[in-house]
Amino acid sequence: MHSRIDGVGIKCISVAVPSNKIAVKEIVSYKSEDEIKRAIRSTGISSLRLADQGVTTSDLCESAAVNIFTSSNHKREDICAIVFVTQTPDYFLPGTSCLLQSKLGFNEEVLCYDVNGGCCGYVYGLQLASMLSRLHGKDVLLLAGETNSKLICREDFSTAIMLADAGSATIVGEVNKETYMDFSIRNYGSKFDKLIIPAGAFRNPPDSLNEAVTERENGNKRSDRNTYMDGLAIMNFALTDVAELVKDTISREQDIDLFVFHQANKMIVNSVAAALKLPLDKVPIFVDGYGNTSSASIPLALCGTANDKPEGMTKYKKVLLAGFGVGLSCGTVVTDLKQTIFLPIKEV
Amino acid sequence: MEEQIIEKIAEISETDVVKKDTLLKDLEVWDSLAMITFIVYTNSEFNVKFDNVDVLRDAVSVGDLCNLVVERMS
Numbered sequence: 001m002h003s004r005i006d007g008v009g010i011k012c013i014s015v016a017v018p019s020n021k022i023a024v025k026e027i028v029s030y031k032s033e034d035e036i037k038r039a040i041r042s043t044g045i046s047s048l049r050l051a052d053q054g055v056t057t058s059d060l061c062e063s064a065a066v067n068i069f070t071s072s073n074h075k076r077e078d079i080c081a082i083v084f085v086t087q088t089p090d091y092f093l094p095g096t097s098c099l100l101q102s103k104l105g106f107n108e109e110v111l112c113y114d115v116n117g118g119c120c121g122y123v124y125g126l127q128l129a130s131m132l133s134r135l136h137g138k139d140v141l142l143l144a145g146e147t148n149s150k151l152i153c154r155e156d157f158s159t160a161i162m163l164a165d166a167g168s169a170t171i172v173g174e175v176n177k178e179t180y181m182d183f184s185i186r187n188y189g190s191k192f193d194k195l196i197i198p199a200g201a202f203r204n205p206p207d208s209l210n211e212a213v214t215e216r217e218n219g220n221k222r223s224d225r226n227t228y229m230d231g232l233a234i235m236n237f238a239l240t241d242v243a244e245l246v247k248d249t250i251s252r253e254q255d256i257d258l259f260v261f262h263q264a265n266k267m268i269v270n271s272v273a274a275a276l277k278l279p280l281d282k283v284p285i286f287v288d289g290y291g292n293t294s295s296a297s298i299p300l301a302l303c304g305t306a307n308d309k310p311e312g313m314t315k316y317k318k319v320l321l322a323g324f325g326v327g328l329s330c331g332t333v334v335t336d337l338k339q340t341i342f343l344p345i346k347e348v
Numbered sequence: 349m350e351e352q353i354i355e356k357i358a359e360i361s362e363t364d365v366v367k368k369d370t371l372l373k374d375l376e377v378w379d380s381l382a383m384i385t386f387i388v389y390t391n392s393e394f395n396v397k398f399d400n401v402d403v404l405r406d407a408v409s410v411g412d413l414c415n416l417v418v419e420r421m422s
Contacts, residue, residue: 042381158380218379232401235384239391240398271388 002252004182005130009175011139012072012341015168015300016063017290018051019347024161027154039161044266048164048291050149055348057086058096060167060296061143062103063348068169069104072341076104078173080138081111083129085121085295087326088147089114100143118146118195119262119325120185121295122168123333126321127183129172139173146294151197153213153222158231162265164291168299175339184249185331188241194233195326199224234325238268242324243275246332249320250276253334257316259283260305262323263290263297298323306342349421350414352393357410360385368411386413396420 024046025036040046051060061084068074082104084097097112111132117124122144129140145167152159199210210224222228250256259282261269266285273283286301293300298321319337324330350368358366360382361375372378383404390396396417398404407413 038377039381042385230401231380232383232387232404236387236398236401239387267384267388271391274392 001186002182002184003127004180005127005134006180007174007177008130008133008172008181009179009335010126010337010340011171011173011175012068012074012343013168013170013299013303014064014067014071014343014346015166015296015303016060016067016346016348017049017166017293017300018055018060020050020052021047021289022050023047027160028157030155031157039157042265042267043162043287044285045162045287045291047289048162049166051147051165055147056090057088057145057147057165057167058084058090058100060147060165060348061145061169062100062167063346064145064167064169065100065104065141065143067343067346068171071343074139074171076106078139079106079110079141080136081113081129081132081140082106083113083115083125083132083140083142085115085117085125085142085144086146087116087118087294088150097143117144118294118327119264119297120323120327120329120331122298123183123185123321123323123331124329125295126170126172126181126333127185127331129170130181133173139171142170142172144168144170144295144299146296148227148292148294151227153226155213155221156216156226157218157220159227159229162287162292163227164293166290166293166296166300168296170299175336179336182249182253182334183331184245185329186241186245188237188328191233191237191328194230194237194328195228197225197227234264235268235271237328238264238272238324239275241328242322242330243272245330246272246276246320246322249332249334253318253320256318256320256334257282258319260298260301260319260321262325263287263301264292264325294325295323300345302337303342303345307344349418353414353417354410356389357386357413360389366410368409368414370410371408372410372413390417394421
């Protein structure tokens with residue numbers, strides 16, 4: 001589905017990551033050195049961030065949001081809605097956005113939305129936030145993040161070497177009259193089981209059987225309440241459906257200065273870029289030291305890239321952001337980040 | 349072209365001698381990462397796309413993989 005929303009853009013982005021940085025070789029110390037080296041060569045992730053036991057996604061997002069209100073001139077009074085995107089909420093109910101409304105000091109008129117989204121969640125969140133901003137004529141606070149560490153089994157090599165934790169906060173609102181956000185989102189629900197936690201909700205309620213960690217494909221171990229990822233199917237999805245969506249977007253939106261993909265891992269980002277024949281200097285990779293942080297990976301890559309470059313992001317007039325993953329879903333948004341403020345990545 | 353694919357499989361699997369009738373289970377390394385590397389290669393080199401990757405998992409020999417690629421090229 002393609003849609004274009006005029007007059008709104010991204011005003012400010014802040015990201016918070018756990019200060020707990022762990023080497024991949026420590027996480028999967030049960031594997032041989034050669035196997036770990038080979039995996040790191042492919043993923044580009046030699047270390048990543050994992051939240052402490054009591055830290056939730058909302059804590060990381062809250063920290064990122066507080067950073068915006070204390071480090072920029074954005075004010076709470078300008079916000080009409082909170083959109084919280086995650087797969088790791090604080091509770092089954094209530095929605096975590098309600099808790100964040102109170103914790104962040106917003107009044108009761110502020111709208112609260114929870115969106116169950118993963119690696120495409122940032123694009124979904126931007127779309128909802130931009131619609132709400134247009135509807136109410138005010139800014140929207142998009143909070144997107146994940147604490148993947150709570151869902152994975154460390155003995156599942158395929159996920160333990162890359163899935164990590166981070167939270168982000170983004171202010172969406174009117175930047176100038178010329179700014180727009182051009183969205184394309186596609187869903188492939190028939191592939192729902194390629195990236196899934198099979199049990200623990202209501203289709204397969206928690207029981208002692210699905211709690212048990214057992215040996216699976218390639219010697220990986222996990223329970224049915226852990227994240228399962230079919231890496232081969234996800235790579236194929238990226239090379240076919242995701243590449244096709246980005247190709248369609250590029251055919252409509254020319255002269256794109258920067259392509260920021262969901263930072264799944266180095267191999268996926270490079271492979272999609274190669275399939276689309278994109279110049280690699282226009283495709284940042286920002287995974288080492290952070291890992292794959294699901295819906296926080298695009299804002300993390302944006303803040304990391306902006307703060308790594310002396311000129312920031314001002315030279316990037318037109319930027320394409322692309323999310324893809326669980327659903328399976330993929331989405332692109334083309335927008336202008338010339339006036340966006342990117343705060344330094346905060347460790348909490 | 350088959351030779352090219354076999355050479356690549358040898359490289360990915362870190363195996364010195366690979367022939368068409370070599371069984372995948374006999375390669376030094378043939379795991380999910382190797383298969384991912386293989387589809388990235390066939391996509392970039394031959395623009396081959398797979399609707400369903402299970403066919404790759406079902407492959408038994410190097411020749412099976414070659415056939416899967418060749419079928420999709422034609």
